Amino acid sequence: MRLSEQVNERLWDSLLSEILKENRRAELAELEAFDASDGILHEFSSEFEKNVRRIRRKFAVKSSLEKVPAAVYKSVATAAAILGIAFAALLTQPKVYAAVGDVIRNVFSDHDSYSYRGEAPKEAFKDNIRPGYMPDGYELYSVIYGGSMATLTYKNEDEEIAIFKYGIAALSSVSIDNERHECKEVERNGKTYFIYEAEETGDRSSVIWYSGEYIYDITAQFDRDELVKIAESVRE
Amino acid sequence: MLSTYLTVLSEPSDREKFERIYHAYKDMMFRAAMKNVNNPSLAEEIVQDSFLKILKNLSKFPRPVCKETAHLIVIIVRNASYDCLRREKPGSTVPLDSEREEAASVNLPDITEALLGGVENIVEMINEIDKIYSDVLMLKYLYGYSNAEISELLGISSKAAEMRLYRARLILKKKLKENGYEIE
Numbered sequence: 001m002r003l004s005e006q007v008n009e010r011l012w013d014s015l016l017s018e019i020l021k022e023n024r025r026a027e028l029a030e031l032e033a034f035d036a037s038d039g040i041l042h043e044f045s046s047e048f049e050k051n052v053r054r055i056r057r058k059f060a061v062k063s064s065l066e067k068v069p070a071a072v073y074k075s076v077a078t079a080a081a082i083l084g085i086a087f088a089a090l091l092t093q094p095k096v097y098a099a100v101g102d103v104i105r106n107v108f109s110d111h112d113s114y115s116y117r118g119e120a121p122k123e124a125f126k127d128n129i130r131p132g133y134m135p136d137g138y139e140l141y142s143v144i145y146g147g148s149m150a151t152l153t154y155k156n157e158d159e160e161i162a163i164f165k166y167g168i169a170a171l172s173s174v175s176i177d178n179e180r181h182e183c184k185e186v187e188r189n190g191k192t193y194f195i196y197e198a199e200e201t202g203d204r205s206s207v208i209w210y211s212g213e214y215i216y217d218i219t220a221q222f223d224r225d226e227l228v229k230i231a232e233s234v235r236e
Numbered sequence: 237m238l239s240t241y242l243t244v245l246s247e248p249s250d251r252e253k254f255e256r257i258y259h260a261y262k263d264m265m266f267r268a269a270m271k272n273v274n275n276p277s278l279a280e281e282i283v284q285d286s287f288l289k290i291l292k293n294l295s296k297f298p299r300p301v302c303k304e305t306a307h308l309i310v311i312i313v314r315n316a317s318y319d320c321l322r323r324e325k326p327g328s329t330v331p332l333d334s335e336r337e338e339a340a341s342v343n344l345p346d347i348t349e350a351l352l353g354g355v356e357n358i359v360e361m362i363n364e365i366d367k368i369y370s371d372v373l374m375l376k377y378l379y380g381y382s383n384a385e386i387s388e389l390l391g392i393s394s395k396a397a398e399m400r401l402y403r404a405r406l407i408l409k410k411k412l413k414e415n416g417y418e419i420e
Contacts, residue, residue, distance in 0.1 A: 011347045016377040019359050023370070024307050024378065031264060031310065042266045048280045055288050056254070142275045144324045151324070153277055161277055 043159065046202040050180075102169075103210045105194070112178045114194070114208060114215070116169035121213040129166055131218070133233035135226060138162055154220075162220035164230075169215040176206055186228055193231055197224050207231050256300040257290060257309070264306065265313050272317035278324065285316040285391075293389050296381075308379070308389070311371045315390045318368055344405065345412055361411040369404035376401055 102118035130140075130152070137156035144151045149167030180203060181196035196206045198221075206219040207227040218230055265286055269279035289312050290297070297305050351358075362370065375381045375389065386397040 005343065008344070008347055012344045013377055015347065015351075015355075015358070016362070016373060019355075019362050020370075020374050020378040022359065023363065024303075024374065027310065028303055028307060031268065031306075042263060042276070044262070044266070044283075045277075045280060048284060051284050052258070052287055055284065055291060056251075144275065144278070153275060155276075159276070163277060 045161070045204070046200070047204055050177075050203070101210075103192075107178065111175045112183065112194075112196075113175045114210075116210065116213075116215065118170055118213055120168050120170040129234065129236060131164055131230045131234050133230055134162065135222065135230075160221060162218065162222070162230075164234075165217040165219075166234075167215055169210055169213050174208060174215065174217060176208070181205065184224065186224075188228065188232060193228055195224050195227055211236060250294055253294060253297065253300045254291060257297065257305065258287065260301045261306065261309050265309060268310050268313040269317055272314060273320060278320055282313060282316045282320050285319070286313045289316065289389065289391050296385070296389065304379070307374075311374060312389060314367060315371060315392075319391070344409060357415060358412075361408060361415065364411065365404060365407050369400055369407060372397060372400040373404045 102116050104115050104117060106113045106115075129150070134154055135156075137158075138154040138160075139156070141153045141155040141161075142151075143153075149165055152164045154162040154164065176196050178196070180199050182199060184195045184197065186193045186195060191209055191211060194208045196208075198205045202221070204219050204221050205224070205227060206217060207230075208215070208217045209231060210216070214236070216231065216234060218227055220227070222230070262283065265283045266279055269282040269286075270276070273279055273282065286309070290309065297308065299305060362373070365373070371390075372386055375386045376383075381389065383397045383401065384394050386392075386401075387394040390397065392400075
């Protein structure tokens with residue numbers, strides 16, 4: 001007797017469900033075994049913790065908006081709309097807009113963003129660009145080439161990380177948290193280095209600079225002088 | 237100030253649920269991400285992306301700490317890893333979702349004939365399917381999610397979810413054919 005298409009389909013669904021249950025059991029067992037064999041807990045970076053806090057905060061506001069009764073929401077929305085007229089420009093527009101050569105720096109209330117209005121280079125990518133100096137103990141851990149950016153991760157014995165990125169400026173824009181970082185501009189040998197020094201201990205600081213048609217960025221728990229020293233050592 | 241009031245109005249049970257998920261699975265998520273990218277800073281990015289997806293889909297986690305939740309989270313992390321690898325390495329071998337193809341229905345062969353070859357064979361065939369496709373099979377057949385819900389959980393379009401499901405069934409059908417099952 002041949003099964004009808006619907007019955008056949010339902011039986012396949014049940015069979016797939018049972019097989020997949022078995023797969024789930026095996027996958028979780030594998031993960032547990034991996035946990036047990038490893039035993040080392042990863043210490044998440046302060047940047048990670050900060051970002052998760054931010055995600056939570058955003059979600060709290062969003063979920064609140066969804067739960068506010070319609071009438072309350074309407075009056076809040078009206079008030080917000082009136083205030084919004086006054087503040088919309090502040091929220092959506094940068095406080096400061098600055099262009100140095102082809103580099104455009106926009107300063108928003110909680111972040112700075114950098115973009116580049118020049119041409120993309122003819123050569124797609126520069127290979128083998130590396131900092132000539134790294135603080136003691138930091139070794140190159142990984143290199144990942146993306147479409148327009150390369151990311152080099154350096155790590156020391158204490159699992160502390162320094163990230164060096166470079167890429168085609170015209171195709172890359174960079175945003176940096178300016179709420180907990182103090183921005184300083186440093187001029188050296190005709191180059192402008194934008195340094196974002198972390199205000200809280202444990203947070204990472206960054207330095208950004210443009211050279212030719214390329215953008216460079218170093219992020220690590222180093223002080224300003226160390227960041228500039230690494231930046232100046234980069235062989236282009 | 238407005239955001240302060242709104243924060244006070246948010247559901248405490250959701251916050252508690254998220255806190256429990258966060259503390260119970262943060263490390264497991266990192267390890268799962270490391271398995272895919274083997275880079276701590278990228279793995280942290282993947283865990284962040286995954287937490288964002290979890291927050292957006294909190295209602296799909298009825299119990300914050302249980303094996304179903306753990307497994308759903310592993311699937312979310314794995315798929316966030318694929319997204320990350322695509323972003324970082326455009327030339328990598330992670331399969332891409334094409335939305336231009338049409339996802340037709342795939343009829344699987346008569347189950348009675350398929351079972352004659354032994355369930356073990358079918359288990360093996362499903363195990364051989366690329367995770368990117370077997371994950372959608374899991375979400376569909378094990379957890380009973382619709383294509384729209386799968387797309388929300390994985391952060392992909394509904395069309396991409398439909399396409400993955402179609403391909404998963406197509407791959408299974410091909411494997412059955414390769415193994416001598418009679419396919420119309």
